[in-house]
Amino acid sequence: MSTPRRQRIVQRWRIAFVVALVAPVAALADDAREWLEGMNSALAEKSYEGTFFHERGGVSESLRIHHRIRKGEVAERLVSLDGSGREFIRLGDELSYVLPDQRTILIERRPRTGGLLPSFPRFDDRTARFYRLEPVQRARFNDRDARLVTLVPLDPYRYGFRVWIDSRTKLPLKSELYDRRGQVLERIAFASLQVSRDIPDSTFMPGVSTEGFRRIESDRSVRVRTVNDPGAIWNLRTAPRGFRLTQRARQTLPGAEEPVSHLVLSDGLASVSVFIGARLPPKSAKEIAIERQIGASTAFSTFIHGHHVVVVGEVPVQTAKLIASELSPEEPGKPQSPAEPERPSEPVNP
Amino acid sequence: MSIKDIEERESQLSAMYDGELPQAECELVARRLSRDENLRRSWENYALIGAAMRSEQMAGHRLAPKVAAAISRRETAESGASGRSTRSSRAWSRWAVPLGSAGLAASIAVIGVLGMFWLGGGASNPVANKTETATASTVKEIVIPAVPQDRTIVVASASPASRARVADVTRAKPAASSNAEPESYVTPPLREGGVASAAPAFELAGYVGAHSAVSAPMMRHSAISAVIATPQQAVAVVPMSEAPR
Numbered sequence: 001m002s003t004p005r006r007q008r009i010v011q012r013w014r015i016a017f018v019v020a021l022v023a024p025v026a027a028l029a030d031d032a033r034e035w036l037e038g039m040n041s042a043l044a045e046k047s048y049e050g051t052f053f054h055e056r057g058g059v060s061e062s063l064r065i066h067h068r069i070r071k072g073e074v075a076e077r078l079v080s081l082d083g084s085g086r087e088f089i090r091l092g093d094e095l096s097y098v099l100p101d102q103r104t105i106l107i108e109r110r111p112r113t114g115g116l117l118p119s120f121p122r123f124d125d126r127t128a129r130f131y132r133l134e135p136v137q138r139a140r141f142n143d144r145d146a147r148l149v150t151l152v153p154l155d156p157y158r159y160g161f162r163v164w165i166d167s168r169t170k171l172p173l174k175s176e177l178y179d180r181r182g183q184v185l186e187r188i189a190f191a192s193l194q195v196s197r198d199i200p201d202s203t204f205m206p207g208v209s210t211e212g213f214r215r216i217e218s219d220r221s222v223r224v225r226t227v228n229d230p231g232a233i234w235n236l237r238t239a240p241r242g243f244r245l246t247q248r249a250r251q252t253l254p255g256a257e258e259p260v261s262h263l264v265l266s267d268g269l270a271s272v273s274v275f276i277g278a279r280l281p282p283k284s285a286k287e288i289a290i291e292r293q294i295g296a297s298t299a300f301s302t303f304i305h306g307h308h309v310v311v312v313g314e315v316p317v318q319t320a321k322l323i324a325s326e327l328s329p330e331e332p333g334k335p336q337s338p339a340e341p342e343r344p345s346e347p348v349n350p
Numbered sequence: 351m352s353i354k355d356i357e358e359r360e361s362q363l364s365a366m367y368d369g370e371l372p373q374a375e376c377e378l379v380a381r382r383l384s385r386d387e388n389l390r391r392s393w394e395n396y397a398l399i400g401a402a403m404r405s406e407q408m409a410g411h412r413l414a415p416k417v418a419a420a421i422s423r424r425e426t427a428e429s430g431a432s433g434r435s436t437r438s439s440r441a442w443s444r445w446a447v448p449l450g451s452a453g454l455a456a457s458i459a460v461i462g463v464l465g466m467f468w469l470g471g472g473a474s475n476p477v478a479n480k481t482e483t484a485t486a487s488t489v490k491e492i493v494i495p496a497v498p499q500d501r502t503i504v505v506a507s508a509s510p511a512s513r514a515r516v517a518d519v520t521r522a523k524p525a526a527s528s529n530a531e532p533e534s535y536v537t538p539p540l541r542e543g544g545v546a547s548a549a550p551a552f553e554l555a556g557y558v559g560a561h562s563a564v565s566a567p568m569m570r571h572s573a574i575s576a577v578i579a580t581p582q583q584a585v586a587v588v589p590m591s592e593a594p595r
């Protein structure tokens with residue numbers, strides 16, 4: 001056999017060997033991604049009801065959820081079953097908090113034109129560069145057959161995630177968010193969960209009489225701006241690795257007089273919202289930064305160039321702070337500088 | 351001042367805030383606070399941040415015993431040392447320290463009040479039963495008996511719509527005569543750019559709701575669950591119109 005021929009054969013064997021090694025791993029990764037995509041679709045498209053426990057810091061709270069998709073519109077109600085009896089109700093573009101303990105209802109109406117709802121983070125090839133997908137494990141939870149999908153963060157800018165996905169409905173039965181050290185920060189576990197064909201409108205009414213409650217509402221007339229609107233003048237100089245600016249809008253929060261700019265960043269799994277308020281009078285804003293944990297989410301409040309800025313997202317506080325520190329106002333009409341190294345995606349609200 | 355000194359002072363402030371500083375050191379820090387504007391600002395910031403992070407219903411309660419006692423002693427000592435006042439050019443300097451102390455106590459009390467609103471007053475929220483759509487609320491004549499223990503501090507007509515600076519509060523004159531310790535302390539009307547601005551508006555419910563609309567489906571219930579969970583375990587829900595700015 002000639003030398004070139006032998007070399008070709010050796011080369012082919014090498015390729016076959018590499019393929020044999022890599023293919024199962026790639027298949028497993030695809031498998032995990034398929035399960036995640038299946039879960040996201042189920043959460044976005046199915047109507048379901050259930051009771052779950054929300055655990056954080058050793059404290060467990062039970063809540064009930066009703067989630068309905070009817071003609072593409074979301075209706076959702078979360079009710080605290082312990083203590084306060086607070087509720088969160090989402091009916092299409094309207095979000096309400098019913099707070100019996102404060103005899104108050106907060107209502108936020110999202111502008112209909114070009115709202116942010118249709119776009120959700122999506123786990124894609126790019127996202128896979130920042131998380132390692134562990135092989136899918138077959139598991140059992142609450143007497144249901146499930147698949148355990150584990151996402152391991154590859155840097156300190158994001159949390160890890162484990163989710164037990166029901167093999168039949170693809171709904172998450174249990175999920176855990178954990179930090180880089182593997183410490184579980186938050187756990188959501190369903191005690192009961194069923195897919196419903198339809199859920200009556202009456203389910204999405206508050207469980208308590210709200211007569212006499214204070215109503216605090218936002219202004220619906222605020223126009224939504226798109227990512228290319230030169231009127232939206234705040235931008236990020238750089239974004240934490242893996243995050244890119246995906247959406248931009250202006251909206252009014254309940255009880256607020258002035259609309260805020262709302263920037264959204266995502267790495268395909270975790271999202272971060274940045275709210276930038278109107279500029280306050282000179283000397284009225286002390287440079288105080290405050291951070292809070294809300295479940296597994298971080299909220300970071302600070303002042304930048306006299307504007308009150310709040311960053312909320314399912315990320316470690318250092319990521320939220322980094323994002324806040326990279327915010328800068330731009331002159332109206334000036335082309336946006338990209339949030340390098342992650343360029344903003346194409347306009348999401350054309 | 352070296353970084354080590356700064357760290358040491360921060361550590362002392364922290365311990366004092368938590369009520370863990372020995373009595374003698376409390377007095378030292380109180381003296382420093384009464385004459386050091388920067389340190390006082392630090393303290394105010396620290397108190398606000400501490401209140402926010404610990405979700406205290408009313409920061410003033412935690413501040414009261416040792417701090418108030420230390421400040422009170424300081425006031426008494428300084429007042430005695432300054433002697434009877436005359437209309438000399440040094441009158442202000444004699445006032446400065448006791449006023450600073452009283453002002454500090456008052457500002458702590460104000461922070462307490464605002465903290466209560468900022469962090470949600472729950473059932474005790476005096477505006478909780480209003481039925482109209484809120485745009486601004488007014489706090490009238492809230493009496494805080496905690497600081498100092500043997501006196502009453504009155505915060506008059508503190509409206510979030512009209513703001514005042516902590517620093518302005520600390521410079522206000524006491525209602526009592528110059529040669530006696532004030533029996534009560536009344537803040538001046540709150541003015542533009544006030545205390546509230548020291549505590550950023552941080553209406554978490556609204557922000558969390560808005561964020562939930564754009565977060566991944568599997569993530570969005572987390573923060574909302576925390577907001578509607580039992581108030582003692584979760585964030586307060588304060589509408590923007592009532593939150594200090």
